[in-house]
Amino acid sequence: MSDMDAEQLTLDGLAPRRRRRRAPAEHTPAAEHPIARVVLDVQATHLGQTFDYLIDEKQSDAAIPGMLVRVRFGGRRVTGIIWERADASDTPSSSLRYLERVLGDDILVPASMRRDITLIADAYGGTRANILRLAVPPRVAKVEKEQRLVAGFARDGRDDGRFGAGNGDGTTSDSPAARIAARFDRLSGMYDRNLAALQDALHARAAAFRSFVFDPLPGVGQAAAALAWMAAESLAASRTAVIVLPGMKETRDVLDSLGALGLTPFGPGRSGTGGWSGDVAVLSAETPPIDRYRAYLAVATGQVKCVIGPRAAMYAPVDGPGLFAIMDDIAYQQADGMMPYAHARGVLRLRAKAHGGVFVALANARSPLSQMEVAGLPGVGVPAMSAATAPSGSSGSSGSTGSSDLSDAVSGPSVAIRPLPSVLKDASPWIRWLSREELARLADPSIGARVPHTAVANIRVALNAGGPVLFSIPADGVAEALSCANPKCLRQARCRKCAGPLQRVQGVAVPRCRWCGAAASNWTCPHCHGDRLRVIRVGAAGTADELRGLFRGVPMLLSSPSQPRGVIEEIDHRPVIVIATPGAEPRVRAKSGPGYGSYAAVAILDAWTSLYAPGLDARVDTLAAWMRAVSLCAPRTAGGQALLLGETDPAIAQSLMLWDSSLLASRELDERAQTGMPPVVAVACVWGRRDAVMRTLRAIGALDGDMAVCPMPGGSVGAIGMAMPGVLGPVPIPQPRTVDARELEVTADRVRAVVRVPHARREELAARLKTEVARHVAAREGGELRFQLDRKDLI
Secondary structure, eight states, rough: OGGGGGOOOOTTTTTTOOOOOOEEEEEEEEBSSEEEEESSOOOGGGGGGGEEEBGGGGGGGTOOOEEEEEETTTTTEEEEEEEEEEESSSOOGGGBBBBOOOEOOSSSSHHHHHHHHHHHHHHHHTTTHHHHHHOOOOOOOOHHHHHHHHHGGEEEEEEEETOOOOOOOOOOOOSSHHHHHHHHHHHHHHHHHTHHHHHHHHHSSSSSSSSEOOOOOSSSSHHHHHHHHHHHHHHHHTEEEEEEOOOHHHHHHHHHHHHHTTBSSSEEEESSSSSSEEEEEEEEEOHHHHHHHHHHHHHTTOOEEEEEGGGGGGOOOSSSEEEEEEEEESSGBOOOOSOOOOOOHHHHHHHHHHOOOOEEEEOOOOOOOHHHHHBBBTTSSOOOOOTTOOTOOOOOOSOOOOOGGOTTTTTTTOOOOOHHEEEEEEOOOOEEEEOOHHHTTTOOOTOOOOOOOHHHHHHHHHHHHOOOOOEEOSSSSSEEEEEEEOOOOOOOOTTTOOOEEEETTTTTTTEEETTTTBOOOTTOTTTTTTOOOEEEEEEEHHHHHHHHHHSSTOOOHHHTTTTTOOOOOOEEESOOOEEEEETTTEEBSSSSSSBBBSSSEEOOOOOOGGGOOOSHHHHHHHHHHHHHTTTTTTTGGTTOOOEEEEEEOHHHHHHEEEEEEHHHHHHHHHHHHTTTTTTTSEEEEEEEEEEHHHHHHTTTTTSSSTSSSOOOOOSTTTTSEEEEEEEEEEEEEEOOHHHHHSGGGGGGEEEEEEHHHOOOGHHHHHHHHEEEHHHHTTTTOSSOOEEESSSSSOO
């Protein structure tokens, strides 16, 4: 036997099996549009474009745009969405592969949703794959089979008679149409005439796209009732509705209010076929994957036209004009935590404009962006409105020439809807600010106490009346801030360059700015001209023990995520003191029957802590938290009272007492116009390793290029009309406090910088940053590099 014929001997039965080489599958390209352009589930920024694949003739009928497919990419199987079909491809035919499989029978991403995803990706500097990862839940095949059983029972957008015009067309007084009409009649007696303009817009009796800023009345369920009416009006006009809420508690409130109007939640067993049906679907990341996919599929196929839920609902695959509303747009929950970090407010407004629908921003505390959309910039006025955005009866302009800064789709002119003054006065509790001056006027001997005698007496009266009392305290934990050491001033220390808060840096004697990193050498207070600083540490420890000494024998409950019992959802209507952190306030059950009652009194403790919060939206966030707590209080007509205890910014206190958040929002906007802060300008935060950040800033022209200077809108107030530096920072990012993380190389020398440009160049800034990050990833350069537009806080 020659060497060529030598064979390794093996034991019987252990010889390796010889696999037969399969002949390549025979494919025939589709006769029409044989090329499928697919967006793959690949999150790398430099791979954000579509990839071309051939379509077999056998798959031609199933492979339609919007379908989920499986393909080969880079030696592995990945899923993707067919974005469009084409006749030819720029890729050489020898490199084209065929689609492996079309998954499912339903279009997951309709045409309008594909257009919206492209707009969102361009607005925030991401890729379509980034948005698809967040918008489309993982596929569950058995759900598709279940929903086909009820497909014939879906209304397919047709009115089933429940939304008639009134009793004259055969509907009863208890029909959904009659309930919606009654709800509007009740609301129209509470709000100004712009509510009728909102109704016209929801029924498409006005121009195509309209934008509104809605200030709800205080009280339990008032905001939910207004949003539910908007959604029902949109459904009555055979249109869609998408409502994004801060959390599941607010989602349940809106769902209950929609149920009171006769709309049923999307659920099992309502069609008689074993499948799911209903009028309102909840899209939330907290729901089980199978339920989320079932709800998403029902919306994508047109079975359900109303979607509510937290941030995940902003990507609901609705089609056609409709309502796009958001509650508490200033809340931190509204910003996505994954690339491209899209903000729900901007996404909803962009989609409303693309669909020719209605956008509504509803919040107790109006954000500076909403204030700018309603009132315009200080010294500039309201931007010129197009016919689609001008309120009814308007000539189309508000007497301003500087409208270009609000031309971007994520912001623009809006119409304000406010409560009537007489109704607002009766609906709000009696709100008092017990400051040092007020206590001195009342001759209270306990000036300087955390809970003065005047407050103790008022709270005892509320407890004796048989109602619960809420004490709202700052969040648990300890924070640090720098303030003026003058006891008559005590204002927060801020940077002379950008008005950012100062902070202590370990190992450095001179404080530095949190925003721009400038050293505060020879700092002096602009208010009292003092030159000494002091450290303020805030916390909420010992509140319960202190109150037990003031209110002996009264039961106390502590509701906070950091407490052993956690957050308490509901309490009975009885004399009890509830101590809660912001967002953890329990609801009060009604004395009799379903629904919720109110607190007899609400007290805001440690108001002085609001003077030292470092965030850009610190004052607005403080007002939002206080208004949320006070809205749980009974109205003054029922003896409800709210107490603000401690020193705070007069603008915050006045806005709370008058229940007019536009006062603080106007002041915020004025100050930001003087310092060149958003929303007066568009900003992007860039962070990562120092060398990568500096290389990016130089590449986009922010250091020495065309974006090194940010021109401000024309005017004569402060910095308005002047040019501001285009870059703030970079400032170092503190390393994690854990020992293990500190030893990792990737956490060393990380910085953050802020790039600001006029609103007209916002999309250009997003495109430049996206291009530079894609180059950074494709070149496999070392170090982290990320960016985010419209960041809530700059630090």
